[in-house]
Amino acid sequence: MKATGIVVEYNPFHNGHLHHAAKAKELSGADIVIAVMSGQFLQRGEPAFADKWTRTEMALSAGVDVVIELPYAFATAQASEFARGAIELLGAAGCSSFCFGSEQGTIEPFLKSLELLSTERERYNQIIHDRIQTGISYPKALNDAYLTLTKGSEGYADLTKPNNILGYHYIEAAHKLNSPIKPLTIQRIGAGYHDPLEPGVAIASATGLRNAFFEGEELTQLSPYLPSSSIRLLERVHSEQQGFVDWQRFYPMLRFTILREGPKALSRFAEVTEGIENLIHEAAKRSETFDAFIDRVKSKRFTRTRIQRMLTHIFSGYTQQEAQAIKHPEYIRLLGMTQHGRRYLNGQKKAIPLPIISRAADLTGNMGQLDIRASTLYLQAIGADSLKKEYTTPPIYLGKSSDK
């Protein structure tokens, strides 16, 4: 059996993701699709709006065959580390290709950009360094440097677009890892809220859908944008967790934690650097809501996403010391599989170089303990004896084919 891989967060799983999984299979000619998915915390430095098992079940119900958890250390890292962890896991799981959605829509421009940045690395870094001195943010400096290098030439990927940037990181990661995994891309549909996939089936952004949830829109009203299985699962988790999760919901715990650490100690957490700890502490002292808090802290230099990643690490107690010890994924934590997925894994078992973990109790190393810690803190912040879920939930198994 042949497998292709995708890197996902499914926050939530919507029609665009359905399209992505189907196209990945088609384009790669693979028999099954393996998704490596962030756990309880996401790359933008946010708690997932629904727990990882709900998001896994949504995916398995709509075309994904295996869901693997991207360990916290990669899932909440900067894009290059995030990509490296994900691509390495997909390679370990035996995928012969991976497929990402991009604004670009074809793979050649990415390969051309990779070639350019590999050969011109020194000049590129110099421009970035110079630009940062002017006080702009790191992402902005990257962008400026890239534009300078590609100016006047054609055929390069447009790395001002968010999905192109992430896609580029995947390709660069595969290249650096010297991995035989083959990159593929599909045209991303649906920047807008109502972009149609096929008549009557529309694509909305995950952000747009989450906003609709938090503004109290009925889940059934969102049926044009989500598979019916997603709606059913979202209704279940909404009732179990008494609402969805966002930073505002976790703000009492986050604020308590920031005040308890005090400004000095905050600087030991991952990504918290350059004197921002005082600002974070002062803002927590003064702000009754998360929105007021983040407005006090973010700036041109420290983007919202970067601040949120710091907050995620403070919340999870993830220190710079821990981050420095992280090298490569050490296990494949199986969150769920379909019948097809199980058949594939059984066949591949001997070829997979990492242990396949089905129970949290088997995560004994530092990387695994960190995953358990982040997950139990997420569950504890939701409240009401849900913490033990991390230890007791087995991989989700969907015995019959999807109900999409």
Added chain:
Amino acid sequence: MKATGIVVEYNPFHNGHLHHAAKAKELSGADIVIAVMSGQFLQRGEPAFADKWTRTEMALSAGVDVVIELPYAFATAQASEFARGAIELLGAAGCSSFCFGSEQGTIEPFLKSLELLSTERERYNQIIHDRIQTGISYPKALNDAYLTLTKGSEGYADLTKPNNILGYHYIEAAHKLNSPIKPLTIQRIGAGYHDPLEPGVAIASATGLRNAFFEGEELTQLSPYLPSSSIRLLERVHSEQQGFVDWQRFYPMLRFTILREGPKALSRFAEVTEGIENLIHEAAKRSETFDAFIDRVKSKRFTRTRIQRMLTHIFSGYTQQEAQAIKHPEYIRLLGMTQHGRRYLNGQKKAIPLPIISRAADLTGNMGQLDIRASTLYLQAIGADSLKKEYTTPPIYLGKSSDK
């Protein structure tokens, strides 16, 4: 004007405390009574069931003239440190005497015990050391050593009784500080729940009263045991804070904090020693309630009180490193005063060797920052934008005489 001092927690202020304040004045011949009171956390390692301002107002309404906050570093320390901080503050505030309630009821036995333990210190310590080797708790070892030294002799204080023990610590602290402050004691009434003070006025223990609150008894039903002002203030705080505070209420925050720190890091907090950090972490993982948690951790060797003090320090983020830096009280934080109290303080101002602090913003040193941190964490754990109270509440001033 002449002042006498008392050391209190007022958790809550009841008829026994009314009696104590009145008798202290009578016995000392003082014009006013100064209470040094624990803030949001108490010596038994518990959050106070009502905030420090409510407890201050109860005291001022019923016979106490000045309330000073015992800094966190002393209020939550072992008895000898607790006593040292309290007696030093009373001395600084200009008290010529202090008066404690004891089972003993007269001061001579304490002075005789002090004499004995001062001269036989070495033998005493040796016995304690030997007893601890047998695996018993520190308080039990102290007790054994004392019994061995006083065996067959008469006239010593009975240091098996809790209030006698605390009283002995005060006297020993005054002695070690070489303080001119004169120790006084009154007979403690009311070990039982209904012990009468005068016809129709009964004394219940603070613990008994708190249990009654938490079991949902109507506050007005407790009027035989509490001054009417206490009942009024308790009704107010109960409504403002949506109930009273205990560890069960703070358990979600405590549990989150323990899980976030992980077992290794727990050992850096004050009083957390001897490998108990793994037990604390494991118990937090498994226990959905505070009662279940404490039952898993406490033992003959680690008493409930000792564990609770560890938890208080973990909750407040108070490290061994911070504790080692604590020497002497650095300020007098004024929580409240009556008209009488104000007149006294105005007259004494120049003689008081420590700064008198009325606003949290003026607490700039480490000891003061710790007080602010502990108080804001207490308020944040109660919830609902009450945190700023620590910064905005001025000392309570009762302009007219008490309404007892």
